[in-house]
Structures are given as C-alpha cells and as structure tokens.
Amino acid sequence: MLDVIILISPYAIAYTIPLLITALGGLFSERSGIVNIGLEGLMVVGMFTGAFTITKLETVFPGTAIWIGLLAAIIVGAIFSLLHAFACITLNADQVISGIAINMIAGALTTFLARNITGSGNIQILYSLGRKNIPILSDIPVLGKLFFTMSYPTTWLVLVLLLGSWFILFKTPFGLRLRACGEHPHAADSAGVNVHRMRYIAVMVSGAFSALGGAIVIVTYSGEFNGTAAGLGFLALAALIFGQWKPLGILGATAFFGFASTIANVSQVVPALAQIPGILLKTFPYVVTLIALVVFSKTSQAPQAAGEPFDKGKR
Amino acid sequence: MKINKDLILAIVAVILGLMAGSLLMLVAKSSPVDGYLYLFQGGLMNIERIGNTLATATPLILTGLSVAFAFRTGLFNIGAAGQMLIGGLCATAIGLTYAWPKPMLVPMMVGAAALGGGLWAAVPGWLKARFNVHEVVSTIMMNWIAYWTVYYTVPAYFKGSFMETESQRLSQYASLKVQWLTDLFNDSYINLGIFIAIIIVILIAFVLTRTTLGYELKAVGFNRHASEAAGIDVNRSIIISMTIAGMLAGLAGVTFYAGYASNIQIGILPSQGFDGIAVSLLGANSPWGVLGAAVFFGLLHTGKGFMNAMTSIPPEIADTIIATIIYFSATSILMQRLWDKLRKKIGGAK
Numbered sequence: 001m002l003d004v005i006i007l008i009s010p011y012a013i014a015y016t017i018p019l020l021i022t023a024l025g026g027l028f029s030e031r032s033g034i035v036n037i038g039l040e041g042l043m044v045v046g047m048f049t050g051a052f053t054i055t056k057l058e059t060v061f062p063g064t065a066i067w068i069g070l071l072a073a074i075i076v077g078a079i080f081s082l083l084h085a086f087a088c089i090t091l092n093a094d095q096v097i098s099g100i101a102i103n104m105i106a107g108a109l110t111t112f113l114a115r116n117i118t119g120s121g122n123i124q125i126l127y128s129l130g131r132k133n134i135p136i137l138s139d140i141p142v143l144g145k146l147f148f149t150m151s152y153p154t155t156w157l158v159l160v161l162l163l164g165s166w167f168i169l170f171k172t173p174f175g176l177r178l179r180a181c182g183e184h185p186h187a188a189d190s191a192g193v194n195v196h197r198m199r200y201i202a203v204m205v206s207g208a209f210s211a212l213g214g215a216i217v218i219v220t221y222s223g224e225f226n227g228t229a230a231g232l233g234f235l236a237l238a239a240l241i242f243g244q245w246k247p248l249g250i251l252g253a254t255a256f257f258g259f260a261s262t263i264a265n266v267s268q269v270v271p272a273l274a275q276i277p278g279i280l281l282k283t284f285p286y287v288v289t290l291i292a293l294v295v296f297s298k299t300s301q302a303p304q305a306a307g308e309p310f311d312k313g314k315r
Numbered sequence: 316m317k318i319n320k321d322l323i324l325a326i327v328a329v330i331l332g333l334m335a336g337s338l339l340m341l342v343a344k345s346s347p348v349d350g351y352l353y354l355f356q357g358g359l360m361n362i363e364r365i366g367n368t369l370a371t372a373t374p375l376i377l378t379g380l381s382v383a384f385a386f387r388t389g390l391f392n393i394g395a396a397g398q399m400l401i402g403g404l405c406a407t408a409i410g411l412t413y414a415w416p417k418p419m420l421v422p423m424m425v426g427a428a429a430l431g432g433g434l435w436a437a438v439p440g441w442l443k444a445r446f447n448v449h450e451v452v453s454t455i456m457m458n459w460i461a462y463w464t465v466y467y468t469v470p471a472y473f474k475g476s477f478m479e480t481e482s483q484r485l486s487q488y489a490s491l492k493v494q495w496l497t498d499l500f501n502d503s504y505i506n507l508g509i510f511i512a513i514i515i516v517i518l519i520a521f522v523l524t525r526t527t528l529g530y531e532l533k534a535v536g537f538n539r540h541a542s543e544a545a546g547i548d549v550n551r552s553i554i555i556s557m558t559i560a561g562m563l564a565g566l567a568g569v570t571f572y573a574g575y576a577s578n579i580q581i582g583i584l585p586s587q588g589f590d591g592i593a594v595s596l597l598g599a600n601s602p603w604g605v606l607g608a609a610v611f612f613g614l615l616h617t618g619k620g621f622m623n624a625m626t627s628i629p630p631e632i633a634d635t636i637i638a639t640i641i642y643f644s645a646t647s648i649l650m651q652r653l654w655d656k657l658r659k660k661i662g663g664a665k
Binding site: 087091097098104105109115116231234277278279286290297 | 339342343391393442446447448449451452453455456457458459460462463464466467468589592593596629631632634635637638639641642644645646648649
C-alpha cells in the first residue's frame, strides 16, 4: 500500500496544489463576507491568460515565459474578479447569481478569444514546468520519496502562500479586520473599518489566487487551455467548506481530494485498487462533502455574514 | 405596474448584453450589424430554422421553470444540470431496455425522467429542510455526482456501437420526434417536447397562482418565519418545491436527450442547466416570462451556427451574450434605482 502511495504521491500533489490555492482564494473572499462561486470561472481566466502569455513568449524566453505567464494570470485574475466585487459590494447584487455570471462569462469569453487567436478553441503550450528533486531532503527515507522527489517549484510557491495567508488572516490586524467584515460587518464598520474596501481587497485576492491555480494547472499537468476547468473550481469550493474555512483544514481537504482523485485516475492500472468501482472513487469527494455539511450543520464555522450584502443603514 | 417594471428591466439587460456582444464582434473584426442580422436570420430564416429554435428552447423552458419554481420558495436550484442529466439517463435507460409500442414507451420515458430528476433534487431539499444545509452547495455537489454517475453507467450498460463516449441511439419508437411534426417543420429537430414544455408552463402558472400549494410555497419564499407562524409546514414546502423543480429539470432531460438528440453523451454537464438560471432571471421567475426568455435564448443558440458560417465571428458569442445578460440582470438593482429615481422625479413634477 505504501508503495502505491509513494508511486502516486507526485501526481496527487500536482493535482492538489491548484485546488489548494484556489480554495485559499475562496477563503479570503468568504472570510470577508463575499460568497464566491465564481472560482471556477476565475480559474478558467487564469488558464487562458497563462496559456496565452506563455505561447506568445516561450519562443523568445523559454524558461522565464512560464513565470511571466503565472504573473500575468494573477494580475488578470485580480482585475477580472472586480466584476464580481463591483456587483456584490457596490451594487449589493445577489452573490450567487453574480458568481454564476462570472463562471459563464469566463468560459464563453476566453473560448471566444482563443478562437479568434488560434482558430480552434484550444491553446497549447510547448514546454511545461520541470519537476525537480529537492537536494538532501529527497534522500530522507519515505518522506523524501513522498514529498521531495519530482516536485514542481509551484508546489513550494503555493505552500509559502498558504503559510503567508494563514499569518495575514490570523496574526495581523489587517486579517482581524477582514474576518470581522465577514462575521459582523456592522461592528467592523463602527470600529472604523472600511467594509467595502476590505471586501474589494479580499475578492481581488480570491481572483488572483484562483487564476494562479488555473495557470498552475496549465504549466504543470495539463499543458493545454480548452475553455474549462472541469469542475476544479467547484471542488475547491467544496474543499473550502469541508476544511471549515480554516487554512489547515483546507490543506487537509484539498490533499484528501487530490489523493482521492488520483487514486480514481490510476485505479485501472493498480491491481490493489482495481476492484473498487471507479464511480465510487470519483463521486467520493462530493459525497463526503455532503456528509461533512450534514455533520457540521450544527457547529458550522461559516463566516456569519457571508452572502449578505453590507448595508450601512441596516443595524 | 410590477410586470411592466420587470419587463423593462429584462429588456434593458438584453440590450446591454447585445451591446457587449457587438463590442466583441468588433474585436473579431466583423460588423455587428451583419453579425446580428445573420444571427437572427439563422434562427428565423425559414420554417425549419424556426422549428430548430423552438426545439433548442424546449429544454431551456423546462430548466428555466425549474430554477424559477424553486426560487419562488426562496430556494436556489443550481442543480438543474445534474437533475436534467439524471432525467435523461432514466429516460434513455427505459428507452433502450424496453421494446414497447411508442404510445406506451414515450410516456413511460417522460415519467421516468420526471421521477429521476425529482428524486435527485429531493436529496438537497431534504438536506435543507432537515439539516439546514445550503442548497447552493449541495446541488453543486449533486451535479458532479450526476456527472460521474452518467460517466460510468452509460459505457457500462448502454455503450454505443461506434463511440465509447455516448450511449446507443434510441430507436424511433423511443424518440419524442414524430413524423408529422418533423415534416411540418421541414426536417427540423422539433419534437413533442415543445408541447410538454408549454403544457407545463400553463400547469406551473396555475399551481403558483391558483392553488393552496402554490400560495404556501410562495409564502415560504417571502418570509419563512411568518409562514411558520401562520401554520405552514416550512420543511415540507422546501422538500416539495425542490422535488417539483427537479422533476421539471428531469423533463428537460428527456426532451433534450430523447427529443433534440437521440442519445446521451458522457463527460458533459448540460449547459441548459446553467442557462436555465439565466432564463429564470430574465423571465423574472414568472412562467410566461420564462417561456419568452427561453425562446429568445433558443434563438441565439440556433442562429449562432449560421452567423459563424457567414462571418468570422466564433459561435461562443451566443454564450457570451447570455452570460452578460445574467450579469446585468444580477446588477439590475442599479437600473432599478435609476428607474425609481426617474419615477419619483416624474411623480414630483405632477
């Protein structure tokens, strides 16, 4: 069994990382009180921006093009998420409807642009990001094989962002204010916090992170933009809930989903897993999330004001 | 007066959506005038294309009604796509398994689709009523469970003879297409589904405005706590509302997979599920509004192919326009404010 886990762990980690960063983006948004079911669409935006930037640059600077692509995705993702922020924060629109509109606009618009640019709706990049063994650490028995061999540099980038997000959200005044906006915006407002500004920042962070997640999918395992994130954004949303809106919980949930999905993908070739029907493995994360929702329903840690527009006049 | 306001807001959202579309047509280096001309011609040019527009609108009417019906009880059914898929799967399963005569087989398929979709939506309804699990999240999860269920069930039991990714074709006895209707519309895709959809629109309009059940469901939508105080069983209303919404989406499945198409494909969540949200929003959650909005979106979807053939505009323009319309419907509060201000001004002048 351990052999199997060691064998699949590089793939499972590669699958986990985009989910993790996207769910982390969702964490910022929901902690500030804005439900963002547009994560899927924001990932697609990141995928398109990343793939487009990289194909334009990779013939000139083959190595750095990937990093420029990731950066471009972050910037465009943050800007695109302003659509959601404007609708939800400034206009008090229904956050779920706006999120759906974001998903639909992202999918249709990027495919539209891709068709204009390449003729087909797909954009392929030539070179993916290389996998590297971490020196010294990869020689540690078991752990070295599990975590430090064949790892992408983006994995470490995302883990640093995870640590940074935890620190910012839970150890700084800024984070406290942001969370206050999601729990009790009126209290935050009377304490002098600019709720609108906080929420704008949080939504933009969610856009930047989700788009980075999408671009990481492109530069690591997929290599091709095709107009969809295949439900990864929704899975990230599930991980956010399953992780009960906490960074460590999200890490656990996404790793769990990452391993579950990878096991489902390789189950055909691994004899130990071939007996389990694929349908059970594939639906597993969603069923587990439904069960988690029921289990946590009494003690849910959801930000209290998430989904509610902030109206200054209403106390 | 209220209907007028909804209508005006819908029209403004459509105009803004079309304007955004023309901007994109300019990006694609084409003239928006030509683009829209071909788009509307493509949907209305002759009797066959009108038939196709109605056939494309059929599942949209039903998914739109599904979203609108749940919305009237204050529930957001994002799961229409999954319910539609399960409805299609149930209908296809019946249609491929039994060799009954058509007048018996087709009603059975329609019934199975409604049953399947209804049960699929009853789960989130029950979770909401019993455990207060938010229906938006649970229906999203149910969508992906439906997606994978179809992904594994179809190749295992109903594998097509040529492609791994789709089911066998339904025979003509198991299809909603009927010869006289196909002939009437010159070989178009139109099928009995359109009659089902229109009957259901009338039925839902009746239920919502003329029955105790409709009154109770709407009351729960307006104010859950007041309804409870008035003696309405809120939990029961929530489950009933979600189940009926799921049945409607399930019917959309049979009209699409056994009417418009003749088999079910794996690996795709039907876009009609999400377009249904747009239809419902644009139609202001009223059955007749849904009918109008669905026909309009059906027109956009039918015309896009012709437009793509005549100009260099990619067909995704239709989806972009629909998505933009949803965004503007969601932000219609902005226009509502302007409208209220305008009315106050006019009222003040009197």
